[in-house]
Amino acid sequence: MPEGRILIVDDDEDVLQAARLLLKRHFGVIQTVSDPAQVATLIRKNSFDVLVLDMNFTLGADTGAEGLATLSQVLELDPQAVVVLLTAYSDVELAVKAMKKGAADFVTKPWDNDRMVATLTAALNLRRSRLETAELRERNRGLAAATHTSSDMIGTSPAMLKVFDAIRRAAPTDANILILGENGTGKELVAREIHRQSQRPGEVFLRVDMGAISPQLFESELFGHCRGAFTDAKQNRTGYFRAATAGTLFLDEIGNVPLYLQSKLLTALERREVVPVGTEKPEPMDVRLICATNLSPAQLNDESRFRQDLLYRINTVEIRLPPLRDRKDDIPPLLEHYTTAYCRKYNFPTKRLAPALIARLMEWTWPGNVRELRHAVERAVVLSEGEVLTTSDFPLEKAEPRKEAMRDASRLDDIEKAAIERALERHKNNVSKAAEALGLTRTSLYRRMEKYGL
Numbered sequence: 057m058p059e060g061r062i063l064i065v066d067d068d069e070d071v072l073q074a075a076r077l078l079l080k081r082h083f084g085v086i087q088t089v090s091d092p093a094q095v096a097t098l099i100r101k102n103s104f105d106v107l108v109l110d111m112n113f114t115l116g117a118d119t120g121a122e123g124l125a126t127l128s129q130v131l132e133l134d135p136q137a138v139v140v141l142l143t144a145y146s147d148v149e150l151a152v153k154a155m156k157k158g159a160a161d162f163v164t165k166p167w168d169n170d171r172m173v174a175t176l177t178a179a180l181n182l183r184r185s186r187l188e189t190a191e192l193r194e195r196n197r198g199l200a201a202a203t204h205t206s207s208d209m210i211g212t213s214p215a216m217l218k219v220f221d222a223i224r225r226a227a228p229t230d231a232n233i234l235i236l237g238e239n240g241t242g243k244e245l246v247a248r249e250i251h252r253q254s255q256r257p258g259e260v261f262l263r264v265d266m267g268a269i270s271p272q273l274f275e276s277e278l279f280g281h282c283r284g285a286f287t288d289a290k291q292n293r294t295g296y297f298r299a300a301t302a303g304t305l306f307l308d309e310i311g312n313v314p315l316y317l318q319s320k321l322l323t324a325l326e327r328r329e330v331v332p333v334g335t336e337k338p339e340p341m342d343v344r345l346i347c348a349t350n351l352s353p354a355q356l357n358d359e360s361r362f363r364q365d366l367l368y369r370i371n372t373v374e375i376r377l378p379p380l381r382d383r384k385d386d387i388p389p390l391l392e393h394y395t396t397a398y399c400r401k402y403n404f405p406t407k408r409l410a411p412a413l414i415a416r417l418m419e420w421t422w423p424g425n426v427r428e429l430r431h432a433v434e435r436a437v438v439l440s441e442g443e444v445l446t447t448s449d450f451p452l453e454k455a456e457p458r459k460e461a462m463r464d465a466s467r468l469d470d471i472e473k474a475a476i477e478r479a480l481e482r483h484k485n486n487v488s489k490a491a492e493a494l495g496l497t498r499t500s501l502y503r504r505m506e507k508y509g510l
């Protein structure tokens with residue numbers, strides 16, 4: 057099924073006729089108009105992917121002024137519009153002028169059919185990636201406004217002050233950053249904060265869960281593909297690297313990329329370009345790269361697991377987030393912060409935390425780190441009846457982690473398995489939703505499902 061809506065604007069009916077005949081075999085909808093004054097109304101009413109625009113309309117005109125004026129008008133109405141110019145002869149100067157004003161490409165009349173089709177196909181791809189990027193940017197702006205203010209990250213421990221300092225210094229540079237830390241320590245939050253303090257805050261922040269990409273689709277997801285590149289490639293696809301153009305690309309769980317695919321990533325990063333599957337044409341990349349992993353530094357330095365040349369590429373700056381148990385000073389402010397936040401969310405008068413509870417929670421090992429703390433507080437706020445939260449509102453109280461660790465480990469496993477089963481059942485085996493409800497990433501839920509044979 058041919059795709060793409062094309063509008064051709066030319067005062068010469070013969071040109072319109074010839075273009076229609078040629079292009080209808082290759083694209084979805086071809087509309088033509090001979091009067092440039094109608095262009096604005098047409099594009100307000102319909103959405104066109106590509107506009108083919110003649111540069112001179114009145115007889116004898118050859119300055120291109122009319123074409124340039126229409127071009128500006130079109131781009132004002134639709135900043136993502138992709139305009140290809142038709143020039144009566146090879147007027148390079150005019151073409152350059154128009155491209156500086158925002159035209160995507162030009163074709164000279166009389167045109168060569170193959171070149172015309174190839175130019176418009178490329179223009180259609182450009183339109184798709186512009187729309188995709190614009191949509192992401194919009195979404196990102198919304199997100200930034202709604203959830204990410206500077207006060208989002210809590211931490212007063214010396215370890216976190218060091219992290220904040222590293223963010224402040226590295227963010228405005230374009231250096232590649234690698235964030236290390238156990239699950240739930242706040243790696244994604246740090247990545248977003250880096251983006252916020254970078255020179256690209258209004259651009260896209262795109263997170264990709266590398267653990268969730270199937271190896272078969274690895275290249276296509278990251279680098280894109282052209283239609284027909286493989287059986288299921290029904291449409292051209294912009295890969296994540298190109299979709300994040302001008303913004304930040306956050307490759308989460310990078311430690312989960314299998315060794316044989318790491319080299320593909322390395323090549324792209326070294327050349328700073330990607331080659332979409334099914335094409336041989338490299339496309340430049342312009343992204344700020346942030347990666348994160350829960351692998352320990354020792355595991356990362358093991359070359360049978362992670363390519364060391366790739367490691368050097370991605371870790372120009374390394375930020376290590378210590379587990380919560382190693383920065384106990386952060387526990388009280390985090391507890392306060394989330395208690396207030398959840399009381400507000402559920403419309404309760406603000407509850408207090410009993411001092412004995414705080415002391416107790418500072419001794420807990422928090423294997424799920426801040427994410428676990430956040431969920432434990434939410435649960436306590438919802439279930440507690442009084443105005444003061446006490447140890448009985450936290451289930452961890454019953455499972456003394458250190459003293460009875462051995463005996464409790466298997467009991468905790470049972471509890472965890474049952475909780476996972478319940479969540480999967482409640483969410484009809486939708487792993488993403490179940491993971492969210494449990495406060496786990498998809499990857500860690502999969503890992504646990506494997507462990508319990510679910």
Ligand SMILES: Nc1ncnc2c1ncn2[C@@H]1O[C@H](COP(=O)(O)OP(=O)(O)OP(=O)(O)O)[C@@H](O)[C@H]1O
Nearest residue numbers: 208209210238239240241242243244245426427497
């Ligand atoms: N310093 C912090 N202050 C406030 N909230 C935090 C902090 N660190 C983490 N959180 C919260 O804890 C949860 C987990 O954080 P985040 O997703 O950034 O962790 P992560 O290290 O990327 O986890 P994973 O490796 O499992 O993907 C989020 O809800 C986040 O808002």
